[in-house]
Amino acid sequence: MTSHALLAVGGAFLAAGLIARAxxxxxxxxxxxxxxxxxxxxxxxxGIALVDDPAEMGVLSALGLVFLLFYLGLxxxxxxxxxxxxxxxxxxxxxxxxxxGGGLAFGxxxxxxxxxxxxIAGAIGISSSAIVTKLLVEANRLRSPExxxxxxxxxxxxxxxALYLAMLQPVLSGANSFGYALLDFGKAFAFLVVLAAIxxxxxxxxxxxxxxxxxxxxxxxxxxxxxxxxAVAHELGVSDAIGAFMVGMVLGGSKVAPRIHRLVLPLRxxxxxxxxxxxxxxxxxxxxxTVVLPVLAAVALTIALNLAAGAFAARLHSFDRQEAVNIGxxxxxxxxxxxxxAAMAVAAGLDAxxxxxxxxxxxxxxxxxxLAVLRSEKxxxxxxxxxxxxxxxxx
Numbered sequence: 001m002t003s004h005a006l007l008a009v010g011g012a013f014l015a016a017g018l019i020a021r022a023x024x025x026x027x028x029x030x031x032x033x034x035x036x037x038x039x040x041x042x043x044x045x046x047g048i049a050l051v052d053d054p055a056e057m058g059v060l061s062a063l064g065l066v067f068l069l070f071y072l073g074l075x076x077x078x079x080x081x082x083x084x085x086x087x088x089x090x091x092x093x094x095x096x097x098x099x100x101g102g103g104l105a106f107g108x109x110x111x112x113x114x115x116x117x118x119x120i121a122g123a124i125g126i127s128s129s130a131i132v133t134k135l136l137v138e139a140n141r142l143r144s145p146e147x148x149x150x151x152x153x154x155x156x157x158x159x160x161x162a163l164y165l166a167m168l169q170p171v172l173s174g175a176n177s178f179g180y181a182l183l184d185f186g187k188a189f190a191f192l193v194v195l196a197a198i199x200x201x202x203x204x205x206x207x208x209x210x211x212x213x214x215x216x217x218x219x220x221x222x223x224x225x226x227x228x229x230x231a232v233a234h235e236l237g238v239s240d241a242i243g244a245f246m247v248g249m250v251l252g253g254s255k256v257a258p259r260i261h262r263l264v265l266p267l268r269x270x271x272x273x274x275x276x277x278x279x280x281x282x283x284x285x286x287x288x289x290t291v292v293l294p295v296l297a298a299v300a301l302t303i304a305l306n307l308a309a310g311a312f313a314a315r316l317h318s319f320d321r322q323e324a325v326n327i328g329x330x331x332x333x334x335x336x337x338x339x340x341x342a343a344m345a346v347a348a349g350l351d352a353x354x355x356x357x358x359x360x361x362x363x364x365x366x367x368x369x370x371l372a373v374l375r376s377e378k379x380x381x382x383x384x385x386x387x388x389x390x391x392x393x394x395x
Contacts, residue, residue, distance in 0.1 A: 073248020
């Protein structure tokens with residue numbers, strides 16, 4: 001690695017850490033602060049640019065996403081997701097129907113084109129796995145009853161991504177390969193089923209494979225399997241995020257899970273910060289000015305749709321109003337998938353307004369979402385109490 005690359009990585013860590021530390025002192029969440037640091041020291045703003053091309057740090061960004069989702073997989077066992085059963089599936093598809101459907105209608109209302117509307121539907125409809133993970137950690141809600149439901153929705157979203165991306169690619173390129181899209185989805189789904197089966201019934205085997213008494217070897221092994229699992233998932237058409245999450249659930253069902261949980265924390269925090277910093281590098285704030293009104297309208301629509309989806313999921317699971325608001329606000333933020341769609345739109349030569357629209361939309365929600373989650377108890381009024389009636393007491 002050259003001295004310039006080392007300087008860029010070191011500067012990224014320092015800039016993210018110092019700006020986030022200053023913001024935390026006045027009560028701001030770290031996620032948007034890490035992103036702001038990336039914007040300030042990126043190639044799209046005046047002043048010092050640590051990196052000329054954000055793609056140069058793509059591997060480090062991918063590692064941040066892997067460790068964030070791997071950690072979350074450790075926290076959630078397959079039994080937790082299976083226990084959700086039919087209600088979880090209904091809640092997940094209800095969320096997708098509201099958000100993808102609302103995003104598609106919004107895309108057509110902009111009248112930028114049919115292919116542009118499909119891109120906007122995906123950008124508006126799918127949450128950021130990485131940001132949702134970080135929010136659950138920052139808000140200390142990993143053990144909250146609604147968090148199991150939130151992660152179930154995220155898993156269903158990421159499985160849906162495999163089909164959506166596979167179907168969207170030939171549409172954007174003008175090709176007609178629906179059969180190949182279904183084949184890709186079948187391979188991705190089979191991979192997830194295999195990992196789910198191992199997570200459910202392979203705890204003893206995993207314990208024997210990873211039961212080394214040496215922490216150093218255990219770190220090397222679980223990092224290797226987490227990164228490899230994410231890479232294989234990506235090659236098969238599943239997001240690397242869901243691959244890392246499933247690998248985390250596999251190891252979470254073993255007896256070495258408590259040790260892995262302790263050892264992965266520094267990796268999660270360091271590379272997670274770098275992920276959001278690099279995320280900010282790719283955002284050009286100057287291009288957002290031309291699409292301010294559509295961005296504001298899309299954010300308002302997303303808040304309404306997510307609160308409606310949160311209310312639906314909460315009623316389905318007999319949760320109260322506060323838990324419904326927690327669900328709706330936690331899955332509010334958009335992120336890595338939306339930016340991937342923006343890049344696809346640029347490569348396909350779509351309307352030039354799509355990319356800055358998605359960038360501004362993601363950036364604004366990355367600020368609004370974390371602030372709303374950390375203050376969700378004061379925002380319960382967003383949903384009428386009468387929607388929930390008398391909620392049975394859970395024991």
